Amino acid sequence: MxxxxxxxxxxxxxxxxxxxxxxxxxxxxxxxxxxxxxxxxxxxxxxxxxxxxxxxxxxxxxxxxxxxxxxxxxxxxxxxxxxxxxxxxxxxxxxxxxxxxxxxxxxxxxxxxxxxxxxxxxxxxxxxxxxxxxxxxxxxxxxxxxxxxxxxxxxxxxxxxxxxxxxxxxxxxxxxxxxxxxxxxxxxxxxxxxxxxxxxxxxxxxxxxxGTATFGIDVEVEGMIVGTPKVPPVRYGAKVTGVDDSAAKGMAGYQGHVVIEDPTMTTTGWVVALADTYHQALKARDALKVSYDLGPNTGASSAKIMAEAEALQKSGDGAQLFVKDGDSGPAIDGAAVKHEATYTTQLNIHAPLEPLNATVEVVDDVYHIHCGNQFQTLALGLVPAALQIDPSQVVVHQYHLGGGFGRRLESDYILVAALTAKGAGKPVKVIYSREADMTMDFTRTITHQVVRGGASDGRMVGMEQRVVSAWATARQAPAFLADSADKSGKVDPFSINGADHWYTIPNQTVTTIKSPMAQSATPAGQLRSVAPGWTFWAVECFLDEIANKAGIDPLQFKLGMLDATGKNAGGPPNSVGGAKRLANVLKICAEKSGYGKDMGDGVGVGLAAVTAQERNSPTWTACAAQVKVDKATGNFEIQKLTLVIDVGTAVNPQGVEAQVQGGALWGVSIATKEFATMENGAIQQDNYDTYTPLRMEDMPEIDVTVLSTGHYPAGAGEPGVTVTAPAIGNAIFAASGARVRDLPITPEKVKAALG
Missing domain, CATH: 3.30.365.10 (Aldehyde oxidase/xanthine dehydrogenase, molybdopterin binding domain)
Known part of the structure; x- marks a missing residue:
């Protein structure tokens, strides 16, 4: 060690x-x-x-x-x-x-x-x-x-x-x-x-x-016992009022239990069962009888969160400005073509294959934490706060992660293990069951977006986008909150990034609203693609919709606004060339995919172009999705994805290609398969039988082109996720005329949109 x-x-x-x-x-x-x-x-x-x-x-x-x-x-x-x-x-x-x-x-x-x-x-x-x-x-x-x-x-x-x-x-x-x-x-x-x-x-x-690589779950330390959490029947807000462990005391290997009192409030209402082995700990967990005060979120549900979001859209309560260019209201009102649409996304779960785990031992008053984590610096702040010790008494030893995708940006499993080790007075490895991991996930938030815009003479003259969601950063790392555009308050940039896109629209307003019920009942985390996964879903679909309404080809409509003027000109180090680089990948992608050609009855190609992740660190990415739709049933098949990505300098081109392939498949999964729900304050999906990511049988053909243009290196992990959903949505419309505005896109929603 x-x-x-x-x-x-x-x-x-x-x-x-x-x-x-x-x-x-x-x-x-x-x-x-x-x-x-x-x-x-x-x-x-x-x-x-x-x-x-x-x-x-x-x-x-x-x-x-x-x-x-x-x-x-x-x-x-x-x-x-x-x-x-x-x-x-x-x-x-x-x-x-x-x-x-x-x-x-x-x-x-x-x-x-x-x-x-x-x-x-x-x-x-x-x-x-x-x-x-x-x-x-x-x-x-x-x-x-x-x-x-x-x-x-x-x-x-x-x-x-x-x-x-x-x-x-x-x-x-x-x-x-x-x-x-x-x-x-x-x-x-x-x-x-x-x-x-x-x-x-x-x-x-x-x-x-x-087999020589070490993951967090592989760690063994001398004198270690194993713990697993018994979680409350609501996602957040419960408090333990009593524990009866009489049935567990006679069980083989039982080493007691620890009630987790977490001053950081990262977790609420947890009890950890301890035993010599993980399987013994699972049995002991099931034998514990825990009583709770379930707290304020027992009536929360996905439907109620979405209804609250709709009400906030109408009232504007809590709205903070993220982008304010020109005067969007009059510009839209005076436009030749006007359009308004609502886009929504549902709860998504991270579900990494390696169960969350952390092993903690105390040596010379220093808490040694063994795990795989994506945000160790956060843990170095939270653990001392939870244990009431000096930060110099904590060190995180890093191991490979058997899946992260943003889930291991969180410190809950580290805090639980550290508090358990303190309570038990001996080294402890805490392992979440699959059910505990999924039902206690820091989910991708439910979002509700209203986009309104107007076009004249083949270009957008005004656009407004309002996003209601939970703000993960406000919970996880409030120091990362940013000033609103008018300096009147704070915004969570990681809940709205992407709405500040690179299209030249002279009059644009973007506002963001924190959803109180989502914030309380479904503590949000960062899931691979973060806010651009929903903001670009709305932007890229909306621009296609208004182009079609105006009788303009969506490709030409978008290219006309990617002129790299004004704030979209870009600059060093990350955005040299600005929007022209996005136009370039979009044009190449359209040509490679056969966009605009007759693909046969019920087959269409849809385009999307994004600059994920943040505006100050864009990766210029385009996707063309070729989709076949059965208009009688709404069933659809994603036949092919064509992606073109400009990463500036591809340090390892093969690695970039693999990242884009994996990201695109993750994007397909979120866009068409993954769907979690909350009822009575609890997430209902607790394993892979009820939460169903993309399967091998659903794999489309994927064609990736990596452009290494000599500029400073950009990221490759998330753009492929971000660009996929709007390309699929636009392709379904091109193939069938059905416009679905809620993720995930399902055959039932396609059929309903067909009328």
Whole structure:
């Protein structure tokens, strides 16, 4: 087990040094009391920040991002190894435990490569420079006369060369790169890259296929017992009033129970049954008799939440501005063609295959948490608050995730395990049953959107979009709330992102309203695609609808507004080229899919174009869905999905393609299959027999084109999810004339729309 190491460094910069014959690299933290030399002397300087290199020239790249099947460590290692100039066969990756010098730990929003590519590239470049400086001292030659390539430093004039490994053995003097020095490093010309932009095998696959990869559920610690939660009959708001464990006391392995009193209110009304094994804990859980005060949400239901949303739409109570351009009301009223439509989405469950779990042990008053998690920094704040301990007493040890998709952005299972370990006074592994996981999920919220707009002379002149939903960020991380457009209040950007699209519409108003009942009864989380999964569903369908109403081809209608003018011109680093890049992928996608051609009776192609995730970190993505509809029954078949994505620089093109394929299938699942409901305050679907994601038999053909246009890397994890549903909705209309505005799209809804 890795012990917790406290880091205290005096300056923000980049450190290069030697520890026990190993070259070490990393950023220092601001504000610590010790200088580099003193920190090393006192043994508090952690060498393992961004990479280590041993005397054989083998490099281990330290990864702070969560691995849940997206193989994120590989492109991050490619970025570093490219600039370090090290042979790829010498590179491995390590998923690190939390420590202050790493900064923010979060994996979501398709941010991983986008946020860290430059950082890790410069980490590699600084390492290369430090190694070359080591050769300068060894040979007494100017740095300018040296070059580095393939793990070797070379001096052309004398013909001398030395391997990185031998330089490490010789010793490299400690080196601090300031932020200015890092920024001044000239990174490689993209044309000369040998790793970035090239497909390589994912570094984590061998361990996953030979069984050596460790997931959270695999963790074993000495003296550990196992717990599983007995959850209340309502999703949120219950309180335990009594526990009778008389029936459990005679059971084999029973180790008692812990009532979870969570000061953070992440969970309410939970009891954890403890035993020697998981199966014994399940039996003990079922034997516990728990009495509850069920709280305020016993009457909540999906229907009531949607009804409340409709009422909020009419009243406007609680509305906050997210976008305010021009004067949308008069522009719409004066338009030649006007249209209004309502779009809704239902509850969705994450349902990762690996049950949620965390193992907690206390060593020297430090809570060591072993699990896979996407937002370790959040846990580092919540656990001390729940346990009333100092933040320095908590460390999260990271393992592979057997599915995340936003579910493991949450800390509930970590908090439950930590509180259980405290209550039991011994190490505990807590494992959720499938039923506990699903019925206590932080779901994708129910949403209700009204979109109103007007077009004249072939272009939108005004558009209004109002979204009612739960605000996950207000519950989970309120510090991430943003000022409203008019500075009159706060908005949850992660409940409305995507409504600030890249179409040029001179008069646009977007408002967001937090749904009180959804917020209380169905605590929302972030599910893969986040808000763009519902905001673009409305935007892309609405633009098709108004184009059809105006007698204009939807493709030409959209392209006419993707003119990259004004705020849609884009700029460095993430949106160079602006809306023209979205127009480009849309045109390519339409051409590749055969859009506009006669596909036969009952077959249509629908288009959608999105810039998921956030406006300041767009990934330009288009999808064409080819769908066949039986007009007599409403049954439909998604025959093919054609996707084109511009990621700027595809660090690992094969990895990007795989992400887009997986995302598109996830999008199909949400768009056409997945549907959860709440009745009497409880989620009704508790396993895969009642919550039914996409099956193999439903697989469409998928054609993915990855454009690597040389710009800064964009994310690839979620755009394929976001773009799929509106493309399918538009395709069903093209094939049959049926317009469905509620997700998931089902044959019954298609038939009803056909009249």
């Amino acid at each position: 890795t012990k917790h190491e406290k880091i205290a460094l005096s300056r923000r910069g980049f450190l290069v040094g030697m520890t026990a014959g190993t070259l070490t690299m990393g950023y220092a933290m601001m504000g610590g009391p010790l200088g580099i030399a003193e920190a090393r002397a006192e043994g508090t300087f952690s060498p393992n920040i961004w990479f280590t290199m041993d005397g054989d020239g083998k490099v281990t790249v330290n990864i702070t991002k969560a691995e849940m099947g997206q193989h994120v460590g590989t492109p991050l290692a490619q970025a570093l190894a490219e600039e370090l100039e090290v042979p790829w066969e010498n590179v491995s990756i390590h998923y690190v435990s939390t420590a202050p010098e790493y900064g923010l730990f979060v994996t979501g929003g398709s941010w991983s490569v986008n946020w860290t590519f430059d950082q890790l590239s410069r980490a590699g470049a600084a390492g290369r420079i430090a190694l070359m400086e080591g050769a300068v001292k060894l040979w007494g030659v100017p740095l300018a006369e040296l070059s580095a390539e393939n793990g070797m430093v070379m001096h052309a004039k004398s013909g001398r060369k030395i391997s990185y490994g031998d330089l490490v053995k010789e010793g490299v003097t400690a080196r601090n790169f300031s932020e200015d020095e890092l920024k001044a490093i000239q990174l490689k010309d993209p044309a000369k890259r040998k790793l970035v932009g090239h497909s390589v095998g994912a570094l984590d696959i061998p361990g996953k296929t030979n």
